[in-house]
């Protein structure tokens with residue numbers, strides 16, 4: 580979610596709360612109904628923004644956890660399976676090149692180039 584959009588939503592929500600308060604303070608029945616609706620809408624928007632912010636705040640932790648798991652996996656299976664050392668994507672034989680007797684692999688997903696130390700088992 581864009582920070583600017585969030586800012587606008589917060590200002591909009593606060594504005595609705597203030598307007599709702601003004602409408603309530605007039606004492607007329609129609610205005611009180613309108614004011615109550617505005618307060619509800621204002622609270623709704625602010626709650627929505629609050630929840631979005633919580634989700635946004637939780638995201639980096641999730642991403643880094645997934646990243647760590649992937650790194651561990653590629654370390655463990657390095658000798659058994661052909662996997663990219665940067666992102667863990669599977670490497671197929673068409674991604675391999677033989678250069679001066681060494682085998683170089685190019686990841687089709689992230690473009691990382693690295694040398695395969697073991698000869699392929701097929």
Ligand SMILES: [Zn+2]
Pocket residue numbers: 663664665666667668686687688689690691
């Ligand atoms: Zn990769």
